[in-house]
Amino acid sequence: MTGLTYEEAVKHILNTEAIFETTTAQVAGVNFRVFKNIPTDLRALLQASREPQDDGKAEYLVFQNQRYSYDAFCNDINKMTHVLQDRFGIKPRDRVAVAMSNCPELLILMMAISSIGATCVFLNAWWTTEELRYALQDTDAKVVFADDTRSKRLQPLQDELELTLIGTGHAQPHPSFDDLMQVETRTEWPTVDIDPDSDFAIMYSSGTTSDPKGVALTHRGAVNAVFTWLVQAAIAPLINPPDDPNAEKPRPVTMITTPLFHVTATHPGFLLSLPAGAKVVLMDKWDADTAVNLIESEGVTRFVGVPTQSADIQLAAQKNGKRLETLAQVVAGGAKRPAAQVGDLAQAFPLAEIATGWGMTETNAIGIGLSGADYVAQPGAAGRLFPPLQEMLFLDDDGQPVAQGEVGEMTVKSPCNMRCYINKLDETSQAMQDGWFKTGDLGYIDSDGIITIVDRKKNIIIRGGENIACLDVEGALHQHPAILESCAFPVPHERLGEVVGAAVQTRSGMTITLEDLSEFLSTRIARFKTPEHLWIQTTPLPRGATDKIDRRALRSQCIAELGLNT
Known part of the structure; x- marks a missing residue:
């Protein structure tokens, strides 16, 4: 059986499945395209999900010895x-x-x-x-x-x-x-x-300011995000028809390994499992050998984690001689997967679809994604914009759309966008206008609708999927009496993607070591934000034309000393 194109599959599902019918809703004076027939809030989502969960009888949650x-x-x-x-x-x-x-x-x-x-x-x-x-x-x-x-x-x-x-x-x-x-x-x-437009959650996201930002997420936003992912699940077999369409499909079993205080775990992990009729296998801390054993014993079909964890289970499975044949999907979220890892994973897990997803706390984790052969062919790409609710523009510094193929700031409109940053009116108004959210990521879209992310406008370090604001690190560094000025930046790391690096100028007659600094920072910022590489100088850090520290030039200079590519 020949599969449909992506566009044909989307059109078919939207025209034939009543649950995915859309309408227009006005939220805070802005019109959005929304799903018409879905639950209106998370309590209603729980109630409606009882049927796909075998009328409540299905084993739903596994955690250590609890079921x-x-x-x-x-x-x-x-x-x-x-x-x-x-x-x-x-x-x-x-x-x-x-x-x-x-x-x-x-x-x-x-x-x-x-x-x-x-x-x-x-x-x-x-x-x-x-x-x-x-x-x-x-x-x-x-x-x-x-x-x-x-x-x-x-x-x-x-x-x-x-x-x-x-x-x-x-x-x-x-x-x-x-x-x-x-x-x-x-x-x-x-x-x-x-x-529906009240806040179900506040989650914190590190931004370019030193203080984390409380992201207000609504019931409407979360539930519409969940059903956007369900559209992706519905179109998948239309694009790649199974060899035997009459064969009984195994029950979906998803593994949650990332922290539940992040949207990668709560949204495409937990919330999506409810109406999908999936079982959830929950881990409290990451251990690749434990994860491999659970995948095998619980029949996990869908693994969602940061790219580091995908690489870890590949190595652990090979070490333990496990094939993990139940895995149907290995998804990376929270950070970009290194392109070289995509082909390796596809080879290691030939029965699984290797996938990537991009979303933000501010978008209820919904955004873009790519999987299967398309992803293997374009491992550096981020994916297509998930239909049918989202719109995306690529804007220049003046806020004007750029031409197809040109780099611009990715700016998205959907009912899944956050309500606001709490207590931060200026930051909210800068990030959101008329329902459009400026993501701070730079990218471009090609003629096939494939989006590639090339850089971040924001000074953010993504360490194993954990966002770290450079100014947050710098604010803590400046509390040390020996440090006159500092600049934090991401340093490439084979396993975690990025770790924190910092260059500092010390005060006259004062010295500092990385060990001293780590101990000093231990009660001031979380351990994952502490610099793992430190460059120390007694002269001022390099400046650009506007007399601001030239973060890019400084980062390139420091990383070159490590023999790494930026």
């Missing part, structure tokens, strides 16, 4: 909604924070908070106490659920910020998540009205 059916998972969510409402008085639009590594409790809390119209504030589990202080003050969240490690970091803030801390670990010196759940018996769904 949840879909109904059991939803029952725990509903128990927590009553706890939040009755014990803590949480109302629609209130903000409740979660600070923990990956675990079922985090997913239960995320959906319970959003199911009563409140907003889940995701706190980066790697943040220091000071970084946690900033986000809690920024959101004014007073109720915080935290595991043992994060509880220790939060306790110095408890009295100062008047926090109610609820523990989810073993050392629970405050109300316990488990205790609260054990005494609650009600499992009926909450009935509070949810505004």
